[in-house]
Amino acid sequence: MLKTITKAFATVAIASTSLFAISIPAKAAGGGEHKIEKQNWGFNGPFGTYNRPAMQRGYQVYKEVCSSCHALEHLSFRHLGDKGGPFYDAEFPNPNDNPVVKAFAKDWTVERIDQDSGDPMDDTGIPADKFPDIFPNAIAAAASNGGAVPPDLSIIIPARTGGADYIFALLTGYDSDESHDGVYHNAAFPGGAIKMAPPLFDDLIEYADGTKATSEQMARDVTEFLAWSGDPKMEVRKTVGFATFLFLFIFALLLFMTYKEVWKDVEH
Amino acid sequence: MSGHSTYEPKYAAERWLDKRLPIVRFGVDFMGFPSPRNLNYWYAFGGILTLCLMAQIITGIILAMHYTPDVDLAFDSVQRIRRDVPFGWLLQPMHAVGASMFFLAVYIHMFRGMFYGSYKNPRELLWIIGCLIYLVMMATGFLGYTLPWGQMSFWGATVITGFFGAIPVVGESLQQWLLGGYSIGNPTLQRFFSLHYLLPFIICALVGLHVWAVHHVGQNNPIGIEPKSKSDTLPFHPFYTMKDAFAIAVFLLIFALFVFYLPDALGHADNYQRANPMVTPPHIVPEWYFLPFYAILRAVPDKLMGIMLMFGAIAVLFVLPWLDTAKVRSMRFRPITRWFFIIFLVMGFILGWCGANSPDDIAIPIGEHGMSFKWVSRIATLYYFAYFFPILPIMGWIEKTKPLPDSITKAVLSGDA
Structure with a gap:
């Protein structure tokens, strides 16, 4: 008798868990017609790891393309050289000493207070600095982008249902670069109408490692970088x-x- | 505690201590507590829950050292914990997943009590204290979920505190008093943090009473008859400490699966977006462990009525010992009521499923238009309450129960326990 009851409990538990598993993501996706294709990411699965060269290229895509509108609110330059980060170097366990990270930090302008006069001043970044804001505030961000605030990218992947698959589908989901009143059609975006112009074109940038910069390659690489940025301790x-x-x-x-x-x- | 003490101090130091503070005697008697010899693995969840409570308190105390309860800083401080605080990447998901595991275990513990009739005379107070623990757990879970100050935190808190506003006459002022203002803001977050830190210690006190009560009346068991002779029981230690320890290790494997490999599976992507009072998420859904009650809330069109039903769904648990009129405790000997209970369990899961979906979406594609989640949840809500009244009282009177074994020992030896 114990077995029958245990079995009944177990059957109910399993059946209902699978119900939840199916129903929650289906609903959360927004109910639109958009399809998100599953990608075979190297970081999937219980032993998955990030692809370091892809993350490094992805950082370049972020720096040269995305960063004109999107911030990385939760990242500091030093994170790039953390263990598990895209530019980790075992020779420099303290990422603040990592010359690659130092050089990247220098590419950015950060605001500081002049220590002699107390006036605000612009300076080049150091590894300890946070990635700077792109816009002074949300109103300014919306005003320069047709009313839509470009979201922070540092945790964009956990913040979207579908995660990395969704971001990749979004970046490759434009069917034309023509807009209707500043709105573009994107098959991956819930509702299909997005204010972000198609950001990636073939050979838009020149990869430092010589990889051919097709738009799909760039989408894949920047997604890899953002996946790390969203879950750096994975x-x-x-x-x-x-x-x-x-x-x-x-x-x-x-x-x-x-x-x-x-x-x-x-x-x- | 029941029974006579069997502790005999062996050394002079022990005798000295025993005369002044019999703490060793207390511990020995406590652990030697006679337990029915036929307890199955469903009875391990008391121990599992103790572990859950300890784990939440320990991780919580450390997280509180790094968390900042301020509307402008809370969201960033959680990210900082996950990125920069040593082992924060482990503690934060342990605490968040731990809440889910806590509720998973408490639901199993409660359903076990309902199946084996553990709420019946003389265990009514034991059951009521348990219900109180569950109620305070729900409050703690809700308060904790607001702290990361993501979109679901904010909007979940908006919905839940809105309940109080629906109370006639005093509602609006009560809601303002709770929020510390006209809407959710910094005073709300700060008091929620304070209460989230306080309530677990109230749970600890209630757990103390719960354990005291169970030690006084003794544990129920799968066949629901009281132990009659010494051969019906075994000392809790080492027999059940070892059985529970094994069950805890298996439970920890499931816990670890979520913490390490699926840390976000039980949460919601929207909570990785900073709280924004200007943008309402398309679907506001609570954590999975509140979904059945959320479905009951939305099953009726009237707000106050929905809230009363939702709180009624919890309140009815408190009077369960008096609604179930059967003298026989265990459902094993109640051939018909057992099936009503299993349907009740299924309805609970169906309510959870409805709570996760929009009320107007189609749940079951039958008929011309299909059946919406609202209607499914109405049927399930009806059954939820019908189980407590009139099903349980009536079944208690009319059901012909199977014959009970003479004793636990006889049942064990004949393979029926």
Whole structure:
């Protein structure tokens, strides 16, 4: 009898969990006609890792294309050289010493207070600085972009249903670069009408590593970079997770044997 | 505690201490608590829940050291915890996933109690204290979900605090008093943080009473008859400490699966967007553990009526011991009511499914227009309340229960327990 009841519990639990699994994303996607194709990302799966060269190219795409409108609110330059980051160098465990990171920080202008006069002044960035805001405030951002505020990109991937697949689909989802009153058609965008002009064209930039910069390649690379930016500790989390699993599995086994040993003289 | 103490101090130091503060005696008697010998794995969730509470408090205390309860800083401080605080990438998802695991375990614990009739005489107070714990847990979970100050935090809090505004006469002033202003703002976030830190300690106190009560009346068991002789019970330690420890390790495997590999699976993408009072998300949905109640709330068109039904769905749990008129505790011996219970469980899941969807979307494509989630949730809500009244009272009177075994030992030895 116990078995029947346990089975009934289990069946209900499994059936309902799968119901949730199906219903929640389907609803959250917004109900439009847009289709998000699943991509075979290297960071998928329990052992997935980020592709370092792709992240590095992706940073270049962000710097040369996206950063004219979109900020990286939660990133500092030093994060680029963190362990697991796109420009990590084992020789410089402190990313503030990493020459590549230092050079990137110098590419940016940050606001500081002049230490002699107290006046605001512009300066070149150092690794400890945060990525600067692109617009002084949301009103200015909306005013320069046809009324739509360009969202922060540092956590854009966790902040969108579909994650990396959605961002890639969005970047490759334009069917023409013609707008109707400043609105473009994009098959991936909920509702299909987006104010962002198609940002990527073949050979828009010249990759430092010589990869051919097709628009799809750039979309893929910048998505890889943004996936890291949204979840920079994913690799360490998965590694520790695997060790934890291994430990818990063996521990559970030992506890089970102990339990059986303790109960061996008790009929139950 | 029930029963006589079996502790005998062996050493002079122990005797010295025992005479002045019998704390070792207390611990030994506590752990040697006679437990029915037929408890199954569903009974491990008490131990699992204790672990959940401890885990939430420990991770929470550390997170509070790094979190900033300010509308302009809260969202960034959570990101900072995940990026820059040592092991913050581990603690933050442990706490967020931990809340879900806590509710998962509490639901199993409650359904177990309902199935085996653990709320019946003399365990009514034990059950009511449990319901209180659940109620305070819900408040804590809700308050905690607002703290990251994402879009769902903000709009979830707007919806829930809006309930109070629907109360006649005093509603509006009550709502303003709770929020600390006309709308949700910095005073709201700060008091929510303060209360989120306070309530777990109230849960601890209630858990103390809950454990005290269970030690006084003894545990129920799958066949629902009281232990009669010494052979019906086993000391809690080592028999159930070991069984529970194994169950906890298995539970931790599931916990770890979510923390390490699916940390966002139980949350909502919108909560990675900073709270914006000017932009309402297309669908405001609470965390999964509130979805059935959310569906009940939206099942009726009238706001006040919906709120009363929603709170009624929780309130009815408190009087369950008096609604179930059956003398037989365990559903194992109640061949018909058992199926009503299983349907009740299924309806709970269906309500959760409805809560996750828009009321006007089509749930079941039958007939010309199909059946909307609103109608599915109306049927499920009706059954939810019907289970407590009149199904349980009536079944208690008319059902012919199966014969109960003479004792736990006999049932165990004949393989029926």
